[in-house]
Amino acid sequence: MTRDSRQDTKTCILKVGAEIVHNKGFNNTGIQEILKGAGVPKGSFYFYFRNKEDFGLQLIDFYAQVLLDKLERFAARTELSPLGRLQGFFAEFVEIFERNQCRGGCPIGNMAQEMGDLNEAFRVRLQLVFIRVQSMMVELLDQAREAGEVDSGLQSSDVAGFILNSWQGAILQMKVTKSTEPLKIFERVVFGELLHFTRKTSEM
Amino acid sequence: MTRDSRQDTKTCILKVGAEIVHNKGFNNTGIQEILKGAGVPKGSFYFYFRNKEDFGLQLIDFYAQVLLDKLERFAARTELSPLGRLQGFFAEFVEIFERNQCRGGCPIGNMAQEMGDLNEAFRVRLQLVFIRVQSMMVELLDQAREAGEVDSGLQSSDVAGFILNSWQGAILQMKVTKSTEPLKIFERVVFGELLHFTRKTSEM
Numbered sequence: 001m002t003r004d005s006r007q008d009t010k011t012c013i014l015k016v017g018a019e020i021v022h023n024k025g026f027n028n029t030g031i032q033e034i035l036k037g038a039g040v041p042k043g044s045f046y047f048y049f050r051n052k053e054d055f056g057l058q059l060i061d062f063y064a065q066v067l068l069d070k071l072e073r074f075a076a077r078t079e080l081s082p083l084g085r086l087q088g089f090f091a092e093f094v095e096i097f098e099r100n101q102c103r104g105g106c107p108i109g110n111m112a113q114e115m116g117d118l119n120e121a122f123r124v125r126l127q128l129v130f131i132r133v134q135s136m137m138v139e140l141l142d143q144a145r146e147a148g149e150v151d152s153g154l155q156s157s158d159v160a161g162f163i164l165n166s167w168q169g170a171i172l173q174m175k176v177t178k179s180t181e182p183l184k185i186f187e188r189v190v191f192g193e194l195l196h197f198t199r200k201t202s203e204m
Numbered sequence: 205m206t207r208d209s210r211q212d213t214k215t216c217i218l219k220v221g222a223e224i225v226h227n228k229g230f231n232n233t234g235i236q237e238i239l240k241g242a243g244v245p246k247g248s249f250y251f252y253f254r255n256k257e258d259f260g261l262q263l264i265d266f267y268a269q270v271l272l273d274k275l276e277r278f279a280a281r282t283e284l285s286p287l288g289r290l291q292g293f294f295a296e297f298v299e300i301f302e303r304n305q306c307r308g309g310c311p312i313g314n315m316a317q318e319m320g321d322l323n324e325a326f327r328v329r330l331q332l333v334f335i336r337v338q339s340m341m342v343e344l345l346d347q348a349r350e351a352g353e354v355d356s357g358l359q360s361s362d363v364a365g366f367i368l369n370s371w372q373g374a375i376l377q378m379k380v381t382k383s384t385e386p387l388k389i390f391e392r393v394v395f396g397e398l399l400h401f402t403r404k405t406s407e408m
Contacts, residue, residue, distance in 0.1 A: 025229070025231060027232040103321050113376055116309075117307050123379075123382070126380050130377065152397075153397075158392065161377070165374045166366070166370035168372075169369035169371065169373030169374070170369045172313060173365070173372070176331045177331055185369075189362065189363075193358060194398060
């Protein structure tokens with residue numbers, strides 16, 4: 001097998017696994033099911049992954065890459081304002097969820113919810129993904145503040161963390177209501193209000 | 205068996221199951237494990253629950269009751285202001301999570317994340333729980349607005365939904381970071397800022 005075809009097989013297993021795990025959860029997915037979906041024999045799986053845990057860790061990297069690529073694509077769209085880039089990133093997900101009947105949710109959020117307590121290696125890997133996403137958001141928020149688009153007394157790191165978590169919670173609610181309304185409320189409150197507010201009272 | 209002892213056995217199975225599922229997830233928990241923990245024979249489980257799905261649905265009711273009882277207890281604390289009651293409800297959870305090393309998260313949120321796409325009966329039951337929690341929160345927010353504690357142009361129903369979802373996302377992040385810092389950022393942003401803000405600019 002050439003290096004390219006080996007890479008293809010591995011990517012194929014990850015892609016197929018990513019979809020199944022996204023729909024059913026990690027513990028609820030059997031290796032057999034992934035092999036069947038990818039059309040590869042058992043030995044092939046164990047050639048690329050030491051065990052299911054190793055597969056799960058590489059799956060987190062796979063999901064993370066998709067997410068970070070998308071965020072980077074939006075961050076590079078200089079025809080938009082800094083805040084417009086961040087808003088565009090979320091808006092694209094709203095469209096995706098509308099097309100797929102609000103299914104699946106965020107694969108990183110799902111993994112975090114399911115595995116955060118069960119596997120320390122998963123937890124640490126997932127935490128790193130959130131840190132990377134958050135730091136890209138801080139960068140955009142700082143740029144937006146400089147451009148006068150954000151007018152809030154809150155620190156960018158707190159705001160970015162809060163926004164990221166609120167988004168995850170909105171996705172969870174979308175899964176339960178099978179409606180993108182929670183995502184739209186998120187957009188309204190965060191981009192329409194939170195980032196443009198000033199406290200009426202002076203006490204903190 | 206008397207009616208009381210029957211009820212005891214059922215409650216015991218639910219309590220033991222609630223703890224295991226809270227730690228490991230629903231699909232990841234076997235009936236055998238619950239039976240062993242509760243010290244009851246298999247026949248006993250199927251006397252009270254038609255199957256694992258029926259058990260899961262009753263487990264949602266069990267979790268919901270704990271949550272709603274707590275919220276009702278805070279809503280009845282008239283020595284606190286309306287906003288103080290809502291804030292106290294969240295603050296109690298922060299203390300609980302601090303004591304238990306940020307483990308478990310919200311059992312209703314976990315179930316929603318795990319089962320929202322997989323089982324329509326679960327999804328509908330979970331949606332009803334969120335609706336009940338949200339409507340109790342709307343009531344407190346309306347009272348807080350009347351008392352002049354909330355000063356925001358946002359509708360109480362939107363704010364309540366947004367707060368509830370942001371809280372769920374903060375819990376998810378807590379599970380990943382193993383720190384209550386995301387919950388404290390939630391408290392700071394929501395109770396310190398969001399509910400007391402007025403938009404600086406006039407355009408919406």
